Amino acid sequence: MTVPLEYEKASENFFEYLVDARDIAGLWSTHVTYTMTQGVFHVFRRRISTSDAIAFSNILPVCLRSLFVADWDVNEEKKDFDSEEEMTREVRLLREEHNFSTVTAIKDVAKAVRKHVNEEVFDELLLKLPDGAFEFWRP
Template structure:
């Protein structure tokens, strides 16, 4: 079997995502956008069981899937969904000295992420996750 196309184009697709997210958020760098995306992913992941997090990761493109699981402390206690403002503070706490995430970081990442996933599959998985998961990714 040949290498699936999504693996062959993974880096290009990931960089397209970063540029799109950078422009949507009004940021100046894909490096800053990377940190913002990772912060949003970690904030969301902390509110899921391991099983639910894997189900969510499975609907992401390859490189975003890898970013979602990067630096995962599976022993970290699961947190409840909170207000968007509280969760945005958590997004901004990742690499605090070098984090320039916007006040709308969660919405910005959600808006762009939906352009890079199969939205039907994405929403189907979100509907099976705990209360608050669907709202987290709502734009």
Template sequence: MTVPAECERASAQFYAYLVDARDTAGLWSTHLAYTMTQAVFQVFRRRLSTAEAIAFANVLPVGLRALFVSDWTPGEEPRDFQERETLTDEVRSLRAAHNFSPETAIRDVARALRRHVDEAAFEGVLAQLPEGAGDFWAP
């Protein structure tokens, strides 16, 4: 049996995303793009049930899928989607002393992420998620 192509190229694809996110957000480091993406993923994930989170993760490239599910405690009660400003404050609270996410972090991650996923599959899963999910990932 062969290794799936997405697994063989996982590191290169993940780094390409980080560079894209870094440039989209105007950050100076892929380390900052990593933290920004991790925070955006955690904020989004908190608003999904476990089944919804798994469905969303399944449309992500393997490296981003791993980041999406890392440091997760499944089974927590999903939170409601709120105004973008409130969600952005939540993004910026992850490792606050080392988090340089801009006010546009959610939009920036959405724009970069959409360039690295199958758009039809991504939109398909968003259509099945709670109200607010589509707006969260609007570029």
């Protein structure tokens, strides 16, 4: 069996995502975009169960999937979905001195992620997750 194309092109696809997210957010660097994406992922996964997070990550492209689960303390206290403002403040706490996430970081990442997933499958899963999950990823 050959290596699946999604793995063969993983780095290329990840960079395409970073460029899309950078441009959507109006940022100047894919490095800054990486931190913003990681922050948004951390905020989201704190609000869903581990099994829901695995289901969510399986819909993501390979490198985004990896970023979503990297350095995860699965015993971290779960939080409720909060206002977008409050969750955005939480996004900005990741590497605080080097985090230039936009005030629309969650929506910016949501819009970029949606360009790189099957939106129908993505929305189907989000509707099965706790209240707030679908709204979190609505661009």
